[in-house]
Amino acid sequence: MTVRIEAKRLIPGSGDVIENGVVVLDQGEITYAGAANGAPDPGDAEVVKTETVMPGMWECHGHFFGIYTANIDEAHLSRPQLLSMRVTSDARVALDAGFTSVREMGGLGVFLGRAVEEGVVVGPNVYGAGGTLSMTAGHADTHSVDLDMARALHVRFGGEDNIVDGPDQCRAGVRRMLRLGAKVIKIHASGGVMSELDDPHLPQFSNEELNAIVDEANRMERLVGAHCHGKRGIMSALEAGVKTIEHGTFLDDEAAEAMVEAEAILVPTRFIVDLLIREGEQRGMPEYAKKKIRMTAEAHSDAISLAIEKGVKIAMGTDIWATGVWGRNGEELDLMVECGMTPMQAIEAATANGPATLGPQAPKSGRLEEGLDADVICVSGDPTGDVSILADPDNITHVFKGGVRYKG
Ligand SMILES: [Zn+2]
Incomplete structure (x- = not known):
């Protein structure tokens, strides 16, 4: 199952935040991570909408x-x-x-x-x-x-x-x-x-x-x-x-x-x-x-x-x-x-x-980048403004590890 995460903001792990970002997970890998306007066609991917997407x-x-x-x-x-x-x-x-x-x-x-x-x-x-x-x-x-x-x-x-x-x-x-x-x-x-x-x-x-x-x-x-x-x-x-x-x-x-x-x-x-x-x-x-x-x-x-x-x-x-x-x-x-x-x-x-x-x-993870392991989380709120959001598990709405969904 392909998952397409559409986020108000994409935090790549290193580098700048991308407003209106998309991350695509397929077969345990990230196949796209970047701006929505450059993202591949959704096809029959399951769409998850979130405020923030970032690496696990x-x-x-x-x-x-x-x-x-x-x-x-x-x-x-x-x-x-x-x-x-x-x-x-x-x-x-x-x-x-x-x-x-x-x-x-x-x-x-x-x-x-x-x-x-x-x-x-x-x-x-x-x-x-x-x-x-x-x-x-x-x-x-x-x-x-x-x-x-x-x-x-x-x-x-x-x-x-x-x-x-x-x-x-x-x-x-x-x-x-x-x-x-x-x-x-x-x-x-x-x-x-x-x-x-x-x-x-x-x-x-x-x-x-x-x-x-x-x-x-x-x-x-x-x-x-x-x-x-x-x-x-x-x-x-x-x-x-x-x-x-x-x-x-x-x-x-x-x-x-x-x-x-x-x-x-x-x-x-x-x-x-x-x-x-x-x-x-x-x-x-x-x-x-x-x-x-x-x-x-x-x-x-x-x-x-x-x-x-x-x-x-x-x-x-x-x-x-x-x-x-x-x-x-x-x-x-x-x-x-x-x-x-x-x-x-x-x-x-x-x-x-x-x-x-x-x-x-080291495994290939820690960043949202094409070809890396699909270890990805969705967060409600903006941790770039208030990082304490990440301290409360209730704010972590989705957890994917190796492309498998464990939460959300
Ligand atoms: Zn110790």
Whole structure:
């Protein structure tokens, strides 16, 4: 079935808005996207009329954990079978909110993505990392138990051991993620907030370890994305060839310039910082994390503003991990506007800039352009004037993924 979407405004993802636009979807592909007066004859196409048509959005940093709270340890105190059931609902909710692609930076996404691809679960295309590679005592180690237990808990939840030390283990760790079906390799290059004993300012992994991870990942045509708060972690990661910096809390002038130089992408995840500051208490955030979120929150918004000002390429990510919070992904756009983006820049971060976070594994999507995947949404209202429209799933009237209609 051919679908012809006639819109008051067409937002291509990158480039200027087209007034009175038409998008034609056929066999899973976009066969036309442009001005109505140049569009092909409608023929027997089904016509959808809408205010705004734009590419399906990209969540470039989420986690399918299937837990309800702001305490990551809940994943280790729950049965993986139950967590797996819950994430199928997260997937449906994300698609309903207009997100047709999710880059899942550690969790059950590698499995969920395969079930979506098989057609048995309704959800976005999910590009998972598998587990997140961490050094011993690093951000994805579980500091409250002995190391053997920590390893066992991670294998039980994510399918493979993720704690690696020394270049050889780092290489082997990348290979273990590949055997889970990882499309991107996620590492921790600094301490974090949601872990007990490590310091967000301090770098994690030696340069030799980072080099081994990036070399192995790149050889297998995967990009490496690094969780980094502190500046030294950011600089070492860039030096090793990491292409996406997640969070980037203590980014300064020099680090921003290094990102531009390296053509690296920042995925700021302002949503989670904002959520934990406002709702962390009632969501069961552990005491250690409360201290660390207060230590990082202000620097984080300054860093995003600086990155925007310096012209660092930014892709939208929220770091949402909890069932019940999935679906609020679109709130990130407004937060990026608060940090200094124009609405059109925020939309570009949530659409056209998404695929680049996967490098060689990127699908052909994120823009409305002939020959690209038919991942398209219709929106009531004008998000170029008020981007917060995209935060409310009720405003997303139609969702097409691969040309198949899931909403509307
Ligand atoms: Zn994360």
